[in-house]
Amino acid sequence: MMNAYQAPTVKKAFRILQAVSKVRQGLGISELSKRLSIGKSTVFGILNALEDLGAVVRDPETKTYTLGATLVELGRSAAARIDIKEMARPIMEALMERARESVFLGVRNGTHVTILDIVESMQDLKITAPPGTRIPLFAGATGKVFMAMMPEDKVADLIRHQGLPRFTKKSILDPAAFMEAVRAVKRNGYATDDEEYISGVRAVAAPIDGSGTYSAAIWVVGFKPRMGPKKMAFLADETRKAARAISQKIKRRDPLFG
Numbered sequence: 001m002m003n004a005y006q007a008p009t010v011k012k013a014f015r016i017l018q019a020v021s022k023v024r025q026g027l028g029i030s031e032l033s034k035r036l037s038i039g040k041s042t043v044f045g046i047l048n049a050l051e052d053l054g055a056v057v058r059d060p061e062t063k064t065y066t067l068g069a070t071l072v073e074l075g076r077s078a079a080a081r082i083d084i085k086e087m088a089r090p091i092m093e094a095l096m097e098r099a100r101e102s103v104f105l106g107v108r109n110g111t112h113v114t115i116l117d118i119v120e121s122m123q124d125l126k127i128t129a130p131p132g133t134r135i136p137l138f139a140g141a142t143g144k145v146f147m148a149m150m151p152e153d154k155v156a157d158l159i160r161h162q163g164l165p166r167f168t169k170k171s172i173l174d175p176a177a178f179m180e181a182v183r184a185v186k187r188n189g190y191a192t193d194d195e196e197y198i199s200g201v202r203a204v205a206a207p208i209d210g211s212g213t214y215s216a217a218i219w220v221v222g223f224k225p226r227m228g229p230k231k232m233a234f235l236a237d238e239t240r241k242a243a244r245a246i247s248q249k250i251k252r253r254d255p256l257f258g
Contacts, residue, residue: 012038013046017067020056026064084208084216085117087249092119092218095242099235101222102127108146108215111137111162116216127201127221138165140197141205144178145217148185149207155182170195189240192232195224202227204235206243208250218243
């Protein structure tokens with residue numbers, strides 16, 4: 001059974017930290033209780049524990065809480081790992097020049113994919129989304145690539161519990177067909193998407209070798225009239241090469257990645 005252990009207190013603590021992070025002057029117990037619909041006694045207990053860990057700091061005059069140094073340290077560590085964006089950027093720019101379409105970099109974040117960076121196409125009509133945007137884990141070529149980095153039994157569990165979403169009339173809804181598409185990624189090193197996530201849009205994605213701390217991928221997206229069979233084949237090869245180049249840079253920089 002998936003997510004059998006829900007850890008409600010941990011989830012409440014995370015919600016409290018998220019709320020505190022969004023208000024510069026900090027928040028008090030009553031305001032947090034009201035905003036999050038969590039009992040005051042629970043908020044008080046969680047804040048005390050977080051304060052002991054240095055995750056939050058209490059202002060004795062205003063009795064409000066702000067983020068503490070422990071989270072700053074954790075954030076710095078996370079940022080150091082996500083310098084994958086800096087390593088990938090020149091390769092993404094070169095890929096965009098060859099592809100003439102927008103190039104994205106993203107990591108798996110639970111049941112979503114978070115876009116870390118994008119190099120936009122120079123063409124007037126292009127596909128774009130700001131960094132930080134989340135897309136569904138099952139989204140087209142990108143979804144197939146991330147699924148290929150997971151154990152097959154985990155993918156099967158996801159499909160069984162969540163079902164395959166219908167984004168467009170061309171979305172793959174048959175579990176067996178979807179699993180075969182995922183296996184093809186493992187064989188070929190890339191995935192394609194023919195209007196499966198967005199109507200009128202095709203994409204090619206490739207996995208970046210890093211199934212340890214992060215599962216990362218790079219993908220190229222463009223409008224169908226510009227993404228014919230020859231270009232799709234060209235992009236499959238180029239995107240796969242770009243993903244391998246990023247993987248090599250990461251491994252030279254951080255041997256723990258992967």
